[in-house]
Amino acid sequence: MRDRLLQLEKAALSEISSIKNKEAVIELKNRYLGRKGELASLTKELGKLSHEERPVVGDLINSIRGRIEERVNSLLTAFAQDEREQRLKAERVDVTLPGRYLPLGNSHPITQIMDEVVSIFLGMGFKVAEGPEVETDYYNFEALNIPKDHPARDMQDTFYISDDVLLRTHTSPVQIRVMQGKKPPLRVIAPGKVYRRDSDITHTPMFHQVEGFMVDESITFGDLKGVLTAFLHSLFREDIAIRFRPSFFPFTEPSVEVDIQCVMCNGKGCRVCKGSGWLEILGAGMIHPMVFKAVDYDSERYTGFAFGLGIERIAMLKYGIDDIRMFFENDVRFLRQF
Amino acid sequence: MKLSYNWLKEYIRALPSPDKLAERLTMAGLEVEGIEAPGKDIKGVVIAQILSVEKHPNADRLSFCKVKTDKGIHSIVCGARNMKAGDKVALALHGTTLPRGIKIEKTKIRGVESEGMMCSESELGLKDASEGIMILPQDLPVGKDFTEAMGLNDIILNINVTPNRPDCLSILGIAREVAAITRCKMHEVRWKRSEVGGKKQPQTSNLKPPSVSIDESSLCRRYSARVVENIKVGPSPNWLKQRLESHGFRSINNVVDVTNYVMIEYGHPLHAFDSDLVDGKQIVVRMAHEHESIQTLDNITRKLTKDMLVICDKEKPIALAGVMGGKESEIQDTTKNIFLESAYFDPSCVRRTSKALGISTDSSYRFERGADIEGVTRALDRAAQMIVELAGGDMAKGMIDKYPRPYKPITIKVRLSRINKILGLNINKKEVEDCLKRLGIDFKPVRVQKGEGAVWNVIPPSFRVDILKEVDIIEEIARLYGYEKIPTILPLARLSTAKKTGVDMIREKVRDILTNNGFLEAINYSFVSPKVFEIAPEINNGLRLINPLTEEQSIMRRSLISSLLETMRYNVNHNNSDIKIFEIGRIFIPKGKETEEREMVSGIISGLRYGEAWSVRRDAVDFYDIKGVVEQILTGLGVANYTFTAKADILFLHPGKGGVFEVNGKPIGMTGEAHPDTLQSLDIKQPAYIFELDLQAIMTVMSSQKGYRPIPKYPMIIRDAAMIVNREIPFQELYDAVKGAGIKLLEKVDIFDVYYGENIPEGKLSIALRFVYRSSERTLTDNEVNNVHVIILDNLKNRFGVEIRGEA
Numbered sequence A: 001m002r003d004r005l006l007q008l009e010k011a012a013l014s015e016i017s018s019i020k021n022k023e024a025v026i027e028l029k030n031r032y033l034g035r036k037g038e039l040a041s042l043t044k045e046l047g048k049l050s051h052e053e054r055p056v057v058g059d060l061i062n063s064i065r066g067r068i069e070e071r072v073n074s075l076l077t078a079f080a081q082d083e084r085e086q087r088l089k090a091e092r093v094d095v096t097l098p099g100r101y102l103p104l105g106n107s108h109p110i111t112q113i114m115d116e117v118v119s120i121f122l123g124m125g126f127k128v129a130e131g132p133e134v135e136t137d138y139y140n141f142e143a144l145n146i147p148k149d150h151p152a153r154d155m156q157d158t159f160y161i162s163d164d165v166l167l168r169t170h171t172s173p174v175q176i177r178v179m180q181g182k183k184p185p186l187r188v189i190a191p192g193k194v195y196r197r198d199s200d201i202t203h204t205p206m207f208h209q210v211e212g213f214m215v216d217e218s219i220t221f222g223d224l225k226g227v228l229t230a231f232l233h234s235l236f237r238e239d240i241a242i243r244f245r246p247s248f249f250p251f252t253e254p255s256v257e258v259d260i261q262c263v264m265c266n267g268k269g270c271r272v273c274k275g276s277g278w279l280e281i282l283g284a285g286m287i288h289p290m291v292f293k294a295v296d297y298d299s300e301r302y303t304g305f306a307f308g309l310g311i312e313r314i315a316m317l318k319y320g321i322d323d324i325r326m327f328f329e330n331d332v333r334f335l336r337q338f
Numbered sequence B: 001m002k003l004s005y006n007w008l009k010e011y012i013r014a015l016p017s018p019d020k021l022a023e024r025l026t027m028a029g030l031e032v033e034g035i036e037a038p039g040k041d042i043k044g045v046v047i048a049q050i051l052s053v054e055k056h057p058n059a060d061r062l063s064f065c066k067v068k069t070d071k072g073i074h075s076i077v078c079g080a081r082n083m084k085a086g087d088k089v090a091l092a093l094h095g096t097t098l099p100r101g102i103k104i105e106k107t108k109i110r111g112v113e114s115e116g117m118m119c120s121e122s123e124l125g126l127k128d129a130s131e132g133i134m135i136l137p138q139d140l141p142v143g144k145d146f147t148e149a150m151g152l153n154d155i156i157l158n159i160n161v162t163p164n165r166p167d168c169l170s171i172l173g174i175a176r177e178v179a180a181i182t183r184c185k186m187h188e189v190r191w192k193r194s195e196v197g198g199k200k201q202p203q204t205s206n207l208k209p210p211s212v213s214i215d216e217s218s219l220c221r222r223y224s225a226r227v228v229e230n231i232k233v234g235p236s237p238n239w240l241k242q243r244l245e246s247h248g249f250r251s252i253n254n255v256v257d258v259t260n261y262v263m264i265e266y267g268h269p270l271h272a273f274d275s276d277l278v279d280g281k282q283i284v285v286r287m288a289h290e291h292e293s294i295q296t297l298d299n300i301t302r303k304l305t306k307d308m309l310v311i312c313d314k315e316k317p318i319a320l321a322g323v324m325g326g327k328e329s330e331i332q333d334t335t336k337n338i339f340l341e342s343a344y345f346d347p348s349c350v351r352r353t354s355k356a357l358g359i360s361t362d363s364s365y366r367f368e369r370g371a372d373i374e375g376v377t378r379a380l381d382r383a384a385q386m387i388v389e390l391a392g393g394d395m396a397k398g399m400i401d402k403y404p405r406p407y408k409p410i411t412i413k414v415r416l417s418r419i420n421k422i423l424g425l426n427i428n429k430k431e432v433e434d435c436l437k438r439l440g441i442d443f444k445p446v447r448v449q450k451g452e453g454a455v456w457n458v459i460p461p462s463f464r465v466d467i468l469k470e471v472d473i474i475e476e477i478a479r480l481y482g483y484e485k486i487p488t489i490l491p492l493a494r495l496s497t498a499k500k501t502g503v504d505m506i507r508e509k510v511r512d513i514l515t516n517n518g519f520l521e522a523i524n525y526s527f528v529s530p531k532v533f534e535i536a537p538e539i540n541n542g543l544r545l546i547n548p549l550t551e552e553q554s555i556m557r558r559s560l561i562s563s564l565l566e567t568m569r570y571n572v573n574h575n576n577s578d579i580k581i582f583e584i585g586r587i588f589i590p591k592g593k594e595t596e597e598r599e600m601v602s603g604i605i606s607g608l609r610y611g612e613a614w615s616v617r618r619d620a621v622d623f624y625d626i627k628g629v630v631e632q633i634l635t636g637l638g639v640a641n642y643t644f645t646a647k648a649d650i651l652f653l654h655p656g657k658g659g660v661f662e663v664n665g666k667p668i669g670m671t672g673e674a675h676p677d678t679l680q681s682l683d684i685k686q687p688a689y690i691f692e693l694d695l696q697a698i699m700t701v702m703s704s705q706k707g708y709r710p711i712p713k714y715p716m717i718i719r720d721a722a723m724i725v726n727r728e729i730p731f732q733e734l735y736d737a738v739k740g741a742g743i744k745l746l747e748k749v750d751i752f753d754v755y756y757g758e759n760i761p762e763g764k765l766s767i768a769l770r771f772v773y774r775s776s777e778r779t780l781t782d783n784e785v786n787n788v789h790v791i792i793l794d795n796l797k798n799r800f801g802v803e804i805r806g807e808a
């Protein structure tokens, strides 16, 4: 009996050592360890043994079962692991294929620059105001100290709807509309579309402007320089060189043209800055007493500055665009880049 | 304004270098936009005269020339054919380097020695291309340096003179300015007047000048004139031609050239008449009569109106005052006697005439900005004298000078305290007075109380027509003091909340929603072509521009959709047919004399929903995509109770695939498929879906208020039901019927499938609804739910005859 048992163990273990697949292990397990398996049928023969032998052989059977079970189980675990590995291997995908998403759109580059400009001034406590694009001659010119028959009107070639109604040539009329309704202190910017009868590589008949102004009891030219310097440093670079030079606008005096160091060549001189190293970026000045008179402000008491800048020009400089007409062609290959 | 550096140097001897000068002028408000130095790279080229031109012995296409300079006679082989013996040419002898790097050496060309080159304009870098060599004027001296002889050693500054500074539209004016800025001394160029007089009496009655009368002394405040007799009209000398050309003027003859020369130098426009052609020896300055006309120097006959000032002879207008002369009395080659006019005309009057007739001249440009009324006779004398010198003849004794109300200088009170208040400076009396002195502005200190700060009575010179008020003086002080020296400070101000406008915040929100949905933002011009209205005649009463740039941009748009359709066409034509574009902008609606501007957002989609990608289905967008976008916008903006109603006659829309969004019965927008006819007229061959929303209308009905509702504590019970419905019944009606049944336990009902086709009878469709039941107080039982669910289904059966196909 004992020999048969040891024989059986030997046979089972040697069979196990050469087994190749999970199915064979299960078959072997059933064959040896199953309820009707070989070990079970030998167990049935225990009854034929003597009283003394029975527990000893019983122990032997149990230990043999234990050993075979252990081998079988470890084999099964190994095969299961193998199988899982195989499965995971088969589940592999090509992770180098591009991901799936609904493409995001984006706002227009002009909108983006406009937002940037507006938010800088919001940060300095300016409020936003808007006004009509179809304006009267009074708000666009007369109230801004540009009377009829004045050569300064040549500075802004105008689209007319009728003798007295026109498309605003700047957002400065908003300045008048705001001051008519409110008393100082005022800090306001007026972004919007403006129109001039002009069309070439640097001019389109419609473009965007931000006009701003500040009025209080002791605003000086030095404040003008301070606010605009802070603005340009924030918009471009903290260390960009800025220069203020005298100019002429009928609604400001003294008037100033503000240049920044050319962003293309860092001031060395290039095609964009026509070799000067400077780029004209905005116009400004101390609000003219005639403008205050038009809105019934006491110009002895109040002083203020106003400024205006073109958004397209800034966008062109920031993005390196050399033809302004691109902004209004709305080619998706262009729009998508921003 | 073009400005000759050499000419300016006659006034300012210690003139800074051109670059320095440009910098100083720019920083004082006279922006130098460009510096041209056409001859700066030409060195060593001299004037030579051709003695003989012969054929090259060994080459048919070449010539062999002998040319003379002050150094002797040189042999030159030349490929050009446009020269002959006697011509003056620009000769580059060996050793010279030309602008484009051409080095001239002694060479043998086909066996014949050539000592240099006769140059063409392109070889001298004066033009990009030229034919043949340059043949020079005969009066140039042989041996002289080419650039000097041709006036090319000059440097031309291009100055942007702002409209307030007409005094700087001249050499003299810029010289004054330079003197003020640089503190250099200015030397006025002196000349002598040589009137006929004394012993030499007038020989003919012609020397008796015509009589002058001014009818409109407010519009012509001064009229002066001189007569020059027995002149000989002819070409101007070379130096004069060169000066004019370098300032952008074409040389005409010695008389006209002198008037232009003096205008450039002194800034005052002049006009010369052939005095024999002035009828009746009589000059009248008056308004034109109705129906009068004049042929101007540009050969155009112009109809005049009563508000135009004209210079007339006995009968008729012979010049448009300050704008342009008349053809009839023009200086011709045969002109013997001239009547030279120098006047002061009212700026507005000149500008009106110039605008009305569409003529802008160097003369009108200066008069409309304001001439120097006190400089009238100086310019006249200078021109008359130059004509005598260049065209011969005699200057008649005596000058006509009608000046009814002579110029009275104005006095402006200027306060030191005000200067410092505006500029943010703390400059003193002496500094201010120094600036005024440099600018030639007279001033007298006014006696003030102790501690009050200096005050002056300031008297600007007559040529500074821009200085009328205290602030004008303040600007002058700032300019001369230097903007760069004014301290840069940040203003002190009371804190305040900074806020965007309401419409701006809506714009931002809408933009976020649309860009998150893959839309690109477009910006189109606000004006559109009238052709748009062939598609949409209903809105053909848009605002029309009087003076559009082109017909394509002549009407203010009344809808953003036409613009977006154009944008789509453009992109489809450029092979980008998957379109998701929106625009936010105003439309313009005429309301009587007023214009209503409404802020709109509009979008267009077409092509594939997700574009071309390996990982998604290539489905085309349809109506529900665009409707979904609008629903998202409305929800995002907090427009809660909107309705959508199908409508067949919406502009631009397919009659069966479109409708309007309304809140409380008021329309706020629309969406649908673009009408196939509209697309066809634009030659667009793929369907497109559009929407337009009125942001202003939305602003009045939206709510930015967000409320919290507790998250449900008790579980929901779901019942699905598929039903067969008549296709004519809109889903909205079923939905309203379900919601209208008033079942409190029904939390929501969703549609999760719509199907028609196989297995569904003709004219019917299958709709699957999911009903969610829940109580906020307890867990519902199946029975409770079944009881109410059956009410809803029965209601649908009874009202719409739906057939329930399956339940779960």
Ligand SMILES: [Zn+2]
Pocket (backbone or CB within 6 Å): A262, A263, A264, A265, A266, A267, A268, A269, A270, A271, A272, A273, A274, A275, A277, A278
């Ligand atoms: Zn540059």
